[in-house]
Amino acid sequence: MHGKYDGEGEQSAFVFEGTWREFAPIAFTNLLLTIVTLGIYRFWATARERRYLWSKSRFVDEQLEWAGTGKELFFGFLIVLLLFAMPVVLINFVAQALIARGQEILGALLGIAPLLIIFYLTGVARFRGLRYRLSRTRWRGIRGGSDEPGFRYGLSYMWKSIVAWIPLGLLIPWSMTSLWNERWNKMSFGPYQFQSDAEAGSVFARFFVFYLAPFIMFGGAVAMAGMGMLAGYGIGGEDGMALGGAFGVIGMILFFYLGLGLIAVAFYAKFYREVVGATRWKDLNFSFEASTMDWVKLLIGDALLVVFTLGIGLIFLSYRHWKFFITHLEANGEILLDELTQSTTRTARHGEGLLDAFDMGAI
Amino acid sequence: MAKDCSTLSTWARSEPMQESFEVAASWYDGKSALRHEGSASWDGLDRLSLAAPTSHIAVPLSDLEFGEARSETIIYRRASEPDFRLTLPAAMPPGLSRHLPEKQVYGGWIDRVGLGRAAVGFGLVSIAAVALFMTAPDWLGPRVPESWERNLGQAMIGDFGGRLCSTPDGDAALAKLLDEVDPAQTQVNARVANIDMVNAVALPGAQVLLFDGIIQQAESPEELAGVLAHEVGHVRERHVMTALLRQFGMSVLLAGANTGVGDTVFGLAAMGYTRDAEREADRYARARLAESNISPLGAAGFFERMAEEYGDDGESNAVVGWLASHPAAGERARDFRNAAREGADYPPVLSDAEFDALKTMCADDPDVEEFDFF
Numbered sequence: 001m002h003g004k005y006d007g008e009g010e011q012s013a014f015v016f017e018g019t020w021r022e023f024a025p026i027a028f029t030n031l032l033l034t035i036v037t038l039g040i041y042r043f044w045a046t047a048r049e050r051r052y053l054w055s056k057s058r059f060v061d062e063q064l065e066w067a068g069t070g071k072e073l074f075f076g077f078l079i080v081l082l083l084f085a086m087p088v089v090l091i092n093f094v095a096q097a098l099i100a101r102g103q104e105i106l107g108a109l110l111g112i113a114p115l116l117i118i119f120y121l122t123g124v125a126r127f128r129g130l131r132y133r134l135s136r137t138r139w140r141g142i143r144g145g146s147d148e149p150g151f152r153y154g155l156s157y158m159w160k161s162i163v164a165w166i167p168l169g170l171l172i173p174w175s176m177t178s179l180w181n182e183r184w185n186k187m188s189f190g191p192y193q194f195q196s197d198a199e200a201g202s203v204f205a206r207f208f209v210f211y212l213a214p215f216i217m218f219g220g221a222v223a224m225a226g227m228g229m230l231a232g233y234g235i236g237g238e239d240g241m242a243l244g245g246a247f248g249v250i251g252m253i254l255f256f257y258l259g260l261g262l263i264a265v266a267f268y269a270k271f272y273r274e275v276v277g278a279t280r281w282k283d284l285n286f287s288f289e290a291s292t293m294d295w296v297k298l299l300i301g302d303a304l305l306v307v308f309t310l311g312i313g314l315i316f317l318s319y320r321h322w323k324f325f326i327t328h329l330e331a332n333g334e335i336l337l338d339e340l341t342q343s344t345t346r347t348a349r350h351g352e353g354l355l356d357a358f359d360m361g362a363i
Numbered sequence: 364m365a366k367d368c369s370t371l372s373t374w375a376r377s378e379p380m381q382e383s384f385e386v387a388a389s390w391y392d393g394k395s396a397l398r399h400e401g402s403a404s405w406d407g408l409d410r411l412s413l414a415a416p417t418s419h420i421a422v423p424l425s426d427l428e429f430g431e432a433r434s435e436t437i438i439y440r441r442a443s444e445p446d447f448r449l450t451l452p453a454a455m456p457p458g459l460s461r462h463l464p465e466k467q468v469y470g471g472w473i474d475r476v477g478l479g480r481a482a483v484g485f486g487l488v489s490i491a492a493v494a495l496f497m498t499a500p501d502w503l504g505p506r507v508p509e510s511w512e513r514n515l516g517q518a519m520i521g522d523f524g525g526r527l528c529s530t531p532d533g534d535a536a537l538a539k540l541l542d543e544v545d546p547a548q549t550q551v552n553a554r555v556a557n558i559d560m561v562n563a564v565a566l567p568g569a570q571v572l573l574f575d576g577i578i579q580q581a582e583s584p585e586e587l588a589g590v591l592a593h594e595v596g597h598v599r600e601r602h603v604m605t606a607l608l609r610q611f612g613m614s615v616l617l618a619g620a621n622t623g624v625g626d627t628v629f630g631l632a633a634m635g636y637t638r639d640a641e642r643e644a645d646r647y648a649r650a651r652l653a654e655s656n657i658s659p660l661g662a663a664g665f666f667e668r669m670a671e672e673y674g675d676d677g678e679s680n681a682v683v684g685w686l687a688s689h690p691a692a693g694e695r696a697r698d699f700r701n702a703a704r705e706g707a708d709y710p711p712v713l714s715d716a717e718f719d720a721l722k723t724m725c726a727d728d729p730d731v732e733e734f735d736f737f
């Protein structure tokens with residue numbers, strides 16, 4: 001079976017082999033250097049962190065490699081600052097001046113422009129973040145990427161997000177899955193395109209529960225508060241009734257936040273199972289096996305880690321999240337290594353396309 | 364150390380082949396995903412020969428770049444072929460590892476000077492940078508040429524959207540008040556703005572605005588003289604550019620965070636001075652009032668009323684922008700009250716008619732614009 005991977009019957013195609021003990025020295029020195037450089041080192045810190053995480057992630061028989069550098073992230077940041085943040089500050093300044101001079105409408109319109117730009121660029125950034133990560137990921141010397149710059153995706157992101165909100169947010173599952181498909185269908189690894197045909201239908205049920213939950217819970221909570229008041233009255237008359245009511249209200253608030261949070265997590269768990277499961281690469285099918293319970297454990301673990309270390313645990317979150325992602329990611333199918341040749345997508349080599357490093361958000 | 368070196372170079376010259384060796388190696392050519400597994404042999408000079416059943420290549424050592432260190436292996440790249448990857452064992456004979464590119468951990472500079480020294484160095488530079496950034500408005504502000512400041516002020520405010528009140532009698536009263544507290548050759552440009560807020564501001568380009576709100580609540584012209592003198596103080600002590608630079612610095616720091624349209628005029632009005640600057644402006648005001656023989660009790664009364672209304676600490680109330688960033692109203696009231704000469708009989712600074720003209724200035728101006736919150 002030389003030069004060919006057949007995923008059937010194997011344990012898991014993706015394995016994470018890192019340990020937090022190995023990660024800790026990286027995380028702590030990164031923290032130190034980030035503090036003494038007033039945050040500037042964080043670009044190099046990110047690259048170091050990823051180099052470790054990628055090198056401990058094995059796909060079939062070879063570790064991944066992160067080929068991105070801190071320098072390019074830093075330059076990407078500078079360019080974003082120059083092309084985008086400075087104009088926004090400037091526009092705001094002009095808008096303020098216009099309003100002070102009595103041109104309220106013009107000023108207000110000009111004040112809205114940066115918001116629209118931010119909205120648009122958020123979409124572009126999501127696309128570019130993914131493209132950047134794929135183009136800096138090596139497996140057996142092969143990388144991924146995309147030939148699209150993501151400007152059209154930015155427009156799709158805008159109109160699909162707006163359309164999703166028009167029927168009171170009911171189309172959000174549609175916009176999320178369709179944007180996922182649009183993003184991944186433009187990506188490739190080596191010579192092959194990714195293909196994704198996730199459907200909103202299968203995640204809609206969970207979304208609907210999430211959508212209706214506040215109303216159901218409000219009803220339940222009113223009942224609970226009422227019951228608390230009744231129980232309190234039974235025990236201690238008027239005062240007891242107030243106390244019981246208070247307990248009922250507290251219960252309702254807790255229930256509201258925890259319950260709603262839980263349903264949101266359930267939706268996201270289902271969403272990722274659906275979209276990753278609908279993503280293919282040549283003859284390889286991906287799947288993401290994290291259940292709602294797995295997500296809940298991850299998030300509770302995060303919270304406990306951060307709280308009990310007085311915030312220092314924050315530096316381990318990227319490790320935990322990457323491990324979670326790789327551990328639950330599966331792939332089935334086959335790859336012919338002889339046919340797997342280098343990607344022909346353009347990469348930033350001499351500083352062109354540095355905007356790639358507009359790195360934001362994972363998959 | 365020096366001895367070590369000389370012995371080494373001797374052997375390198377006389378018996379190069381003796382120090383050559385072969386290690387296990389694997390590589391990817393960066394063109395296909397096929398792994399080539401074989402050996403790397405060093406000729407003792409500047410070349411590494413990679414041999415595998417599937418591939419034979421020679422790589423100049425100078426072409427190799429450090430990629431990353433893994434637990435037992437080191438990955439090298441090639442400068443001439445960015446996707447080429449060579450994996451060698453981490454434990455290499457010292458002769459060869461000397462010729463291989465150096466390991467990098469934290470990135471260029473830091474590896475060269477060591478983590479500890481780099482951290483201390485960066486720390487010192489950072490502290491200096493922060494100090495510079497924090498103090499820059501203080502020494503840069505007063506050095507901004509006045510002509511720039513004037514242009515900036517014009518650009519920022521213009522005619523304030525037609526919201527400046529003007530009547531012949533009102534203008535005359537304001538000019539009289541200004542003459543008392545601003546003895547300079549070129550006076551500040553003081554105007555009344557049709558805004559119903561208890562506030563007054565000094566803006567770039569020696570412009571002072573009294574809001575109609577503060578005039579309406581004033582119980583005596585001395586009160587307004589105090590307020591006007593205080594704002595003139597900000598202009599004369601060149602606080603305005605300093606505050607503007609400070610605000611600009613903050614907005615750069617918070618880049619993008621403050622995008623609300625609602626701030627607008629309030630952004631200008633709430634342009635914060637430091638407490639020291641406020642005390643300086645207050646001192647200036649008291650000196651001018653004393654010079655012109657105007658009672659400081661008016662200003663004291665104003666602050667007492669403010670202290671009563673909003674608590675002793677003006678800081679806690681952000682609605683009254685003028686007070687928000689100013690020292691505690693109670694303290695300021697005391698300072699003004701103490702400045703009054705014992706038993707002195709101050710003449711009124713404006714006649715009743717003049718004070719009245721100021722009060723009705725905005726109501727009587729037929730073409731002044733209303734100020735509204737959109």
Ligand SMILES: [Zn+2]
Nearest residue numbers: 597636641644
């Ligand atoms: Zn002031």
